[in-house]
Amino acid sequence: MPVDSRRWAVITGASAGLGADFARQLAAQGWHLVLVARRLDRLQALADEIRNAHRDLEVEVIALDLSLPDAAPTLLERVTARNRQMHALINNAGFGAYGPFDELPWERQHEMLLLNVVRLTELCWLFARHMQAHGQPAHILNVGSVAAFQPTPFFSAYGATKAYVRNFSEGLAWELRDSAIRVSCLSPGATRTEFSDVAGIAVPAFADRTQMESPDVVRRGVAGMLAGKPQIIPGFINHLNAFVSRVLPRQVLAWGAVLLMGGRATMRDRSRGPS
């Protein structure tokens, strides 16, 4: 069977936000794409936009809920059909659930753990083996967060998923350093996407002003990934956050995270007791 040697990237969470911009920017660099998310109409609209802008590119869409148990092997099987080889996995799909941990629905938090941690890890395992087998230069980019750098009260489980993504990615990058696969972790801070709405965060006005734009974050992410950087922190404020998290006491960092995410309101609501 002939081997398709063109560069293909699979992007999870491509129906919105960072994932859609990864698709646009990788297409601009000549990558063929597989776009994955649950909302098929959004994926199809993005695929049409990219095909119109780059008529020589192939764009495939796969509507898939990655929190479901068989999602990762299903995805690998579909993207590698007809001996097609993948040269980049952008593990971007993810969401947060904001609020007091014990008041958030368990089902929502469980889904978050499955998507942000379990599926991301399983996709790395499957695609690393696929990439090792074809042996050509390849990239895995895991999207973490600056939430990984400190405790994040009222976002505790989400921050912990991203701490996992960061540590896991760094370890994997080291393990694979003598292979043709480069592993990177992109750690964005607040970025204007659908993320806050999905998480249930009312971004305070002062924090809203410092949000980065999604195309800017992705530009730095793509450049860092292609340069093989293990850690990519986009923007000055996020670099400052990373630096401060190494020098300040963890309790102070926890307070800082509460204030930055408008968590004082959450605490006031909580002090009134359950409604």
Ligand SMILES: NC(=O)c1ccc[n+]([C@@H]2O[C@H](COP(=O)([O-])OP(=O)(O)OC[C@H]3O[C@@H](n4cnc5c(N)ncnc54)[C@H](OP(=O)(O)O)[C@@H]3O)[C@@H](O)[C@H]2O)c1
């Ligand atoms: N924006 C920020 O401030 C920020 C900061 C740090 C890190 N991040 C991280 O950046 C990544 C992208 O987030 P974003 O800001 O672009 O948010 P977004 O605009 O809400 O996009 C999230 C994407 O994930 C997909 N997704 C969610 N659940 C899914 C599921 N079960 N199966 C398949 N796809 C699913 C969504 O598509 P469907 O709903 O169509 O499935 C969507 O395409 C996430 O990992 C997030 O944690 C974001």
